[in-house]
Amino acid sequence: xxxxxxxxxxxxxxxxxxxxxxxxxxxxxxxxxxxxxxxxxxxxxxxxxxxxxxxxxxxxxxxxxxxxxxxxxxxxxxxxxxxxx
Amino acid sequence: xxxxxxxxxxxxxxxxxxxxxxxxxxxxxxxxxxxxxxxxxxxxxxxxxxxxxxxxxxxxxxxxxxxxxxxxxxxxxxxxxxxxxxxxxxxxxxxxxxxxxxxxxxxxxxxxxxxxxxxxxxxxxxxxxxxxxxxxxxxxxxxxxxxxxxxxxxxxxxxxxxxxxxxxxxxxxxxxxxxxxxxxxxxxxxxx
Numbered sequence: 075x076x077x078x079x080x081x082x083x084x085x086x087x088x089x090x091x092x093x094x095x096x097x098x099x100x101x102x103x104x105x106x107x108x109x110x111x112x113x114x115x116x117x118x119x120x121x122x123x124x125x126x127x128x129x130x131x132x133x134x135x136x137x138x139x140x141x142x143x144x145x146x147x148x149x150x151x152x153x154x155x156x157x158x159x
Numbered sequence: 160x161x162x163x164x165x166x167x168x169x170x171x172x173x174x175x176x177x178x179x180x181x182x183x184x185x186x187x188x189x190x191x192x193x194x195x196x197x198x199x200x201x202x203x204x205x206x207x208x209x210x211x212x213x214x215x216x217x218x219x220x221x222x223x224x225x226x227x228x229x230x231x232x233x234x235x236x237x238x239x240x241x242x243x244x245x246x247x248x249x250x251x252x253x254x255x256x257x258x259x260x261x262x263x264x265x266x267x268x269x270x271x272x273x274x275x276x277x278x279x280x281x282x283x284x285x286x287x288x289x290x291x292x293x294x295x296x297x298x299x300x301x302x303x304x305x306x307x308x309x310x311x312x313x314x315x316x317x318x319x320x321x322x323x324x325x326x327x328x329x330x331x332x333x334x335x336x337x338x339x340x341x342x343x344x345x346x347x348x349x350x351x
Contacts (some may be wrong), residue, residue: 108223112300
């Protein structure tokens with residue numbers, strides 16, 4: 075994959091500090107990551123929620139994708155995340 | 160390269176980036192400056208509450224640190240009739256009335272922005288951001304403001320008051336994945 079494209083990842087949401095945002099929790103194999111994201115960046119799918127991300131690269135050999143979060147996580151200060159495809 | 164007022168309006172018209180809620184698109188009048196656009200204060204003030212004696216950003220509480228911050232702050236809605244009086248040496252959060260969108264797109268130029276304070280407010284001692292002014296390519300939403308009053312007198316915060324300025328710059332090249340930025344991640348994230 076060469077061009078970045080929009081994708082969605084499963085997350086847990088809870089009320090943010092501002093009414094315009096959600097507090098986002100992303101469960102990873104290492105640790106939970108969290109950030110605040112504007113509500114416009116979250117969609118509900120059934121009872122679950124997904125966060126809009128930018129898919130920056132796909133590693134077909136390892137079946138992983140590199141995504142860019144809308145803002146940095148508190149726990150590691152990074153916007154980058156590797157997820158299984 | 161910093162965009163001029165006319166280039167900002169062109170970029171908006173061409174859909175290269177978005178600033179939703181601007182009161183005018185006339186580059187020769189407010190909210191435009193020659194090379195920036197003013198954004199206004201939203202209607203919520205977030206007041207951090209006193210809690211733990213120390214903050215450990217490496218800790219991973221259930222739900223993450225974001226939930227901790229959300230649960231340890233108080234939200235106040237302000238209005239023209241009931242502004243918020245920000246006392247000296249007091250820190251609060253708020254956000255901009257306008258929301259922005261700086262998409263990453265390989266087929267068109269990418270843009271980023273910096274949030275800067277307004278000199279008129281700075282002279283009163285009001286800071287509306289400190290460190291981390293950059294709105295990176297790929298961000299969408301309203302802009303969170305870290306506001307502190309370093310002046311000697313309380314300052315009234317009204318919703319819709321011009322509170323900051325956005326300086327927009329074109330990103331050279333298209334952002335791509337940078338594997339060396341994965342801080343401490345040892346294997347791919349799982350799913351819920």
